Amino acid sequence: MTQTSCTNDWFGRGSSDSSSKNAATAENAAAGKVKTSTGKSDDDNSGSAANAGSASTDSDKESVSASATSQSSALLAFLRENSPSKTIKKKNGVDYVTNTDSPLILVNKKRELASTYVPHDLVKAKVAFSFSGDSPKQQMRKVAAEALEKLFAGAEKDGIELKAVSGYRSYVSQHAVFNNYVKKNGEQEANTFSAHPGQSEHQTGLAMDVSSASAGYDLTTDFGDTKEGKWLKEHAADYGFIIRYELGKEEETGYMYEPWHIRYVGVFIAQDIKKRGDTLEAYLAQF
Incomplete structure (x- = not known):
């Protein structure tokens, strides 16, 4: 796997402390703020940099290299821990x-x-919904809810108005949803878009x-052609989100194209999946 850039969000909030520290170290290294032997950052040592000369520069380069290797190794280990073959019983x-707590x-x-x-950490996402009142559908895991709030804020800043339609759904609720689709569309068709x-x-x-309003707040493939869907x-x-069920990937995912369905995986991994054009199945299978 080729390492590019990274943020703390590769692991999500539920990761181990050591993994989070590795991610933070990588960020500081990329920003040129690695610690020197005196325990100060490069910024703190700016006054003595001239005296340190090339020795300081070499030391900094070694620190950056070491931290980059460390964070890359931590990410690879995390991906291997979440390999499909290792997370099933x-x-x-x-x-x-078996990895129910993992992003x-x-x-x-x-x-x-x-x-x-x-999920043990469900919270209500503080975003606009397409319906009024309270519902379990407004919930997500904490790390995903916080990321969704940032996404909606970013969309609003760009003049894009989104509304959330459906988040968490219990096993019992999904049973009712699927049965309703079977009654309406038949089981064969229901299997293409409902779980x-x-x-x-x-x-x-x-x-x-x-x-969005331009799609009538419906869950329709037409949403993908709207300015909101394109954004x-x-x-x-x-x-930190991926379009989980992409067009042309139906055989891999098992479901039809759903431009409305986003799934949290963390920023770095979401960007890597997008860059590669992979489904989540194909991406994780590499490890």
Whole structure:
């Protein structure tokens, strides 16, 4: 894997302290603020830099190199820990995911969540919704909710008005949603756009459906052609989200194109997935 740039968001808030420290060290190194042997940053030592000469420069370069190697190794280790082959446990013929606290949890038609699973850190996302009143659909895991709030603020700054439609959905709620679609569209068609209970990303608390007035606040492929949908596709990764079900990737994801469905994975990984043009399945399978 080629390392480019990184922020603390590669791991999400639920990562280990050591991983977060490695990410922070990498950021400081990139900013030229690595610690010298005196315990001060480069900025603090500016007055004595002339006396230090090339020795100081060499020391700084070594520090930057060491920290970059450290953060790259930590990221690679994290990705390997979340490899699909290492995060599954079979029970009664069903493959259940085991890394439920990770921002890289992979849930799909072949990898399920237990019916009893509820994210431990659900909070209400402080963004505009397409409906009034309170609902569990306004919830996401804390790290994802905070990222969504930043995304909506960024959109507003660019003159884009988005509204959230549906976030967290329990196993029981997903069961009702899927059954309703089966009654309306038939099971074969429902399977192309709706998940069986236990197979929905909404149960992870890391996904949100988003729409706009120009799409009638509906969850429709037409949203992808609106200025709001185009903005979301272009900028979602800057806030740690991916368009989870991309056009032309139906065989890999198991679902039709859904330009409204965004999934939090962390900034660095979202940007890397976007750059590569991968699905989450293909990206994680590399490790």
